[in-house]
Every structure is written in structure tokens, then in C-alpha cells.
Amino acid sequence: xxxxxxxxxxxxxxxxxVNITCSHNNIATNDYITWYQQFPxxxxxxxxxxxxxxxxxxxxxxxxxxxxxxxxxSLPRVSLSDTAVYYCLEEAAGGTSYGKLTFGQGTxxxxxx
Amino acid sequence: DAGVIQSPRHEVTEMGQEVTLRCKPISGHDxxxxxxxxxxxxxxxxxxxxxxxxxxxxxxxxxxxxxKMPNASFSTLKIQPSEPRDSAVYFCASKRTGDTEAFFxxxxxxTVV
Numbered sequence: 001x002x003x004x005x006x007x008x009x010x011x012x013x014x015x016x017x018v019n020i021t022c023s024h025n026n027i028a029t030n031d032y033i034t035w036y037q038q039f040p041x042x043x044x045x046x047x048x049x050x051x052x053x054x055x056x057x058x059x060x061x062x063x064x065x066x067x068x069x070x071x072x073x074s075l076p077r078v079s080l081s082d083t084a085v086y087y088c089l090e091e092a093a094g095g096t097s098y099g100k101l102t103f104g105q106g107t108x109x110x111x112x113x
Numbered sequence: 114d115a116g117v118i119q120s121p122r123h124e125v126t127e128m129g130q131e132v133t134l135r136c137k138p139i140s141g142h143d144x145x146x147x148x149x150x151x152x153x154x155x156x157x158x159x160x161x162x163x164x165x166x167x168x169x170x171x172x173x174x175x176x177x178x179x180x181k182m183p184n185a186s187f188s189t190l191k192i193q194p195s196e197p198r199d200s201a202v203y204f205c206a207s208k209r210t211g212d213t214e215a216f217f218x219x220x221x222x223x224t225v226v
């Protein structure tokens with residue numbers, strides 16, 4: 001049973017802002033929310049991680065509401081090179097599951113010219 | 114650091130043969146993960162190690178699969194005997210305790226004919 005739920009695919013155009021939302025209906029109190037990006041023929045690459053509210057780095061922003069039942073990855077002004085699969089994960093901060101990285105189905109983002 | 118190094122990059126073998134995939138994690142990383150990726154099943158966690166000790170091997174498909182980590186700088190994933198349904202891209206990843214991101218290798222594309 002998948003821990004997270006996200007759209008299978010999304011389409012966008014160059015220069016637009018893209019928001020990908022993930023559902024975390026059973027997230028544990030101490031779990032972090034992490035997003036990875038995967039280009040064709042490459043391994044996944046870390047994008048951003050957060051616990052609550054908003055986190056921003058040079059690549060993306062991550063919005064997590066107070067109830068933490070969802071998270072939204074925001075990519076500003078996408079380009080063709082942002083075409084990839086985006087995964088949301090829940091990572092345990094401690095306990096027996098600490099360190100375990102389980103990927104769901106991911107969202108295929110296609111950016112059009 | 115050169116990143117996570119996997120070998121070989123490509124492997125074609127006949128059904129019934131033994132296949133060994135190799136991984137060198139990033140120096141200083143104490144977690145190592147093995148994943149399998151196919152179109153049908155997505156990115157599956159097979160097994161992960163902490164300090165060279167297997168922590169969770171519940172994702173290993175069956176007894177034909179085995180993984181070892183004899184030291185902190187080397188791990189192997191062995192399939193014996195191989196079957197056509199084992200054809201996939203196998204990724205290795207490593208992470209250090211306390212860090213937010215895991216780093217993936219370039220993967221090994223395995224084809225069993």
C-alpha cells in the first residue's frame with residue numbers, strides 16, 4: 001500500500017510555475033517530507049525537504065500545511081529541462097524505519113515549448 | 114568525491130546465468146540502498162544497509178536475489194539464476210546519517226535474454 005499519492009502526470013509550458021501536490025494521509029508525527037527528481041536514464045536526485053510550513057532553495061519551494069496531510073512542490077518558471085519524474089517521500093526522523101527511502105509512483109512532468 | 118559508482122553500466126546475460134552488480138558508495142556514507150526500476154513496478158527498494166549490516170530486505174523478490182556489504186566501500190547484488198523478468202535498471206544509493214539527501218549512482222541496465 002503506497003504511503004503517498006500524487007498525480008500520475010502533468011503538463012506545463014516553458015516559463016510557467018508548476019505545482020505538484022502529494023497526499024500524506026497517514027504521515028507519522030516525526031516524518032519529514034522529501035522530494036526527488038529523476039531524469040531519463042539517471043538515478044533520482046534530491047530536490048528539497050521540509051517538516052512544516054514553507055522551505056525554499058535555489059531549485060524549488062515546498063509548502064506543507066499545518067495538518068501535514070499534503071505537500072506541494074513548486075517549480076518557478078519551468079524550462080524544457082525540468083521535464084522529469086518527481087517523487088514525494090516520507091522519511092522517518094528516527095526509530096526502526098530511520099533511513100528507509102521508499103519511492104511511490106511519481107509524477108511525470110512534461111514541459112512543452 | 115566521484116559519487117556513487119556502479120558497475121557494470123550495462124549487462125546482457127542469458128537466462129540461468131549468475132549476475133553480479135557492484136556498487137561503491139560515497140566515502141563516509143553509512144547507509145547503502147539497492148533499488149530496481151521497471152516501467153511496470155516503478156522504483157522498488159530491494160534492501161538497505163546501515164554500517165554494512167542489512168536493515169530491511171523485505172523488498173528482495175525471492176531467494177534468487179542476495180546482497181552483501183563486506184565493507185564500507187563496497188556492496189554487491191547477486192542474482193542466481195537470472196530470469197528474463199529480472200530485466201530492469203538497478204540503482205545503488207548512499208546516504209550519511211543526519212544528512213537530508215541520498216545520492217544515486219548511474220544505474221546498471223540488466224537485460225536477461
